[in-house]
Amino acid sequence: MRTTHDDAAHRAAPTKAADRARRPVKIAPPEGTLGVLTPGMGAVSTTFMAGVELVRKGRALPIGSVSQLATIRLGKRTDRRSPTIREFVPLAKLDDLVFGGWDAIPDNAYETARKAAVLEPHHLEDVKGLLSGVRPMKAAFDQAYVKRLDGTHVKNARTKFDLAGEIKDDIQRFKKETGAQRLVMVWCGSTEAFLTPHQVHDNPRAFEDAMKANHPAIAPSMLYAWAAITSGVPFANGAPNLTVDIPALQELAREHHVPICGKDFKTGQTLLKTVLAPGFKARMLGVNGWFSTNILGNRDGEVLDDPESGKTKELSKLGALEYILQPHLYPQLYGKMCHKVDIRYYPPRGDNKEGWDNIDIFGWLGYPMQVKVNFLCRDSILAAPVVLDLVLFLDLAQRAGRRGIQEWLSFYFKSPMCAPDLYPEHDLFIQMMKLKNTLRSMMGEELITHLGAEYYD
Numbered sequence: 001m002r003t004t005h006d007d008a009a010h011r012a013a014p015t016k017a018a019d020r021a022r023r024p025v026k027i028a029p030p031e032g033t034l035g036v037l038t039p040g041m042g043a044v045s046t047t048f049m050a051g052v053e054l055v056r057k058g059r060a061l062p063i064g065s066v067s068q069l070a071t072i073r074l075g076k077r078t079d080r081r082s083p084t085i086r087e088f089v090p091l092a093k094l095d096d097l098v099f100g101g102w103d104a105i106p107d108n109a110y111e112t113a114r115k116a117a118v119l120e121p122h123h124l125e126d127v128k129g130l131l132s133g134v135r136p137m138k139a140a141f142d143q144a145y146v147k148r149l150d151g152t153h154v155k156n157a158r159t160k161f162d163l164a165g166e167i168k169d170d171i172q173r174f175k176k177e178t179g180a181q182r183l184v185m186v187w188c189g190s191t192e193a194f195l196t197p198h199q200v201h202d203n204p205r206a207f208e209d210a211m212k213a214n215h216p217a218i219a220p221s222m223l224y225a226w227a228a229i230t231s232g233v234p235f236a237n238g239a240p241n242l243t244v245d246i247p248a249l250q251e252l253a254r255e256h257h258v259p260i261c262g263k264d265f266k267t268g269q270t271l272l273k274t275v276l277a278p279g280f281k282a283r284m285l286g287v288n289g290w291f292s293t294n295i296l297g298n299r300d301g302e303v304l305d306d307p308e309s310g311k312t313k314e315l316s317k318l319g320a321l322e323y324i325l326q327p328h329l330y331p332q333l334y335g336k337m338c339h340k341v342d343i344r345y346y347p348p349r350g351d352n353k354e355g356w357d358n359i360d361i362f363g364w365l366g367y368p369m370q371v372k373v374n375f376l377c378r379d380s381i382l383a384a385p386v387v388l389d390l391v392l393f394l395d396l397a398q399r400a401g402r403r404g405i406q407e408w409l410s411f412y413f414k415s416p417m418c419a420p421d422l423y424p425e426h427d428l429f430i431q432m433m434k435l436k437n438t439l440r441s442m443m444g445e446e447l448i449t450h451l452g453a454e455y456y457d
């Protein structure tokens with residue numbers, strides 16, 4: 001068969017791009033211990049630490065952790081190559097993790113985990129040794145940003161810049177004391193009051209001056225992020241606060257060769273939303289309304305009961321649908337959608353949150369239907385494996401020479417960070433493909449497009 005010049009050019013371009021993507025990057029081996037630092041040692045952080053220890057002791061399985069359990073298909077479907085991700089990429093071993101953190105409350109990780117009551121006593125007693133030894137360092141805390149908390153275990157310094165300097169000293173001390181070769185920091189602290197981007201966030205110089213001037217647009221979480229980045233430590237933000245989602249810290253992250261990601265762990269209701277909404281859209285079913293309500297009774301719920309912290313969380317939860325359903329492209333299907341999110345603090349439920357979703361959809365000829373979702377979930381049980389994966393993937397990213405925003409980790413966030421001229425990707429399945437293709441590309445494997453035409457040629 002004759003091929004035209006155009007055909008040949010067409011085929012050459014994707015081959016070049018594919019070759020580029022297939023060139024493996026140099027990844028430093030995960031030698032020595034990896035220190036995990038969490039500003040905020042509450043329910044999520046201590047459930048994560050306890051879970052890692054239980055898995056290390058062979059008492060439990062790391063359920064919910066993609067880095068530990070998921071496989072990744074390599075090559076063609078007929079090749080039958082599907083190693084686990086942890087066999088495929090050089091991740092740090094769970095045995096090599098050591099833990100530390102900061103909190104505004106002086107309880108050690110065991111006392112906190114006992115009070116949070118996420119884990120049953122038989123699990124907690126098994127890991128009492130490790131958890132009792134993890135004592136929080138004094139927090140850079142300011143009640144103006146978390147109204148419902150009264151921090152007693154806090155640093156005192158003249159300026160925010162001085163506080164950030166003390167966090168840097170803590171990081172170095174922790175590294176020395178534990179002998180950790182590398183570190184990762186994950187913000188597991190309370191949700192801070194709503195902040196909008198300000199000009200002091202525009203560049204590193206303005207940010208530093210603002211820290212020195214105790215500017216109110218510099219929240220405590222930003223001090224930890226600044227200290228981590230300028231110490232060469234990768235940073236993930238598990239809460240919806242702005243934190244690293246500002247140009248100044250993103251520029252610093254690139255300058256210091258530090259990978260960063262955020263915001264707000266995607267765990268319960270939003271996880272399901274980003275599974276269901278792509279399904280409705282894929283089949284061109286319309287959505288008129290989506291009402292989401294939650295009751296939760298843990299300390300996180302108490303903090304969110306304050307309108308300023310609650311607003312930060314509600315806005316984070318509201319974003320996903322708009323981006324997934326793209327009402328500007330499908331005005332007849334999603335142009336009039338009413339989306340409401342409601343979060344209520346209800347102490348009897350503790351960490352066992354309950355979420356209800358009422359979804360008003362419509363189909364062929366506009367006939368209405370309803371979907372009801374009642375998710376009786378466990379907040380910290382869903383969040384702990386997310387923390388583990390972020391720790392291991394951020395450490396991998398740094399050893400692979402990646403820096404700045406790691407969009408391939410959007411999979412784990414309700415409000416994923418991305419480059420300023422992009423819209424964030426919220427669809428869980430696109431996020432999953434992005435994550436796995438990034439790993440394939442790092443290791444020089446062919447990217448998977450799911451085209452599959454070669455099987456029928």
Ligand SMILES: NC(=O)c1ccc[n+]([C@@H]2O[C@H](COP(=O)([O-])OP(=O)(O)OC[C@H]3O[C@@H](n4cnc5c(N)ncnc54)[C@H](O)[C@@H]3O)[C@@H](O)[C@H]2O)c1
Pocket residue numbers: 039040041042043044045102103104105116139140141142146149187188189190191192220221238239240264265266267268298299300303378379380382383
């Ligand atoms: N569990 C989930 O499913 C989930 C999902 C998404 C996001 N999150 C977010 O993760 C974070 C942690 O959740 P949690 O359930 O562990 O909450 P938690 O209230 O149990 O723990 C947060 C801890 O942060 C501490 N803290 C607050 N400000 C601090 C500061 N400046 N420095 C150091 N410590 C500080 C508090 O004292 C508290 O102990 C919250 O922001 C929550 O919104 C949780």
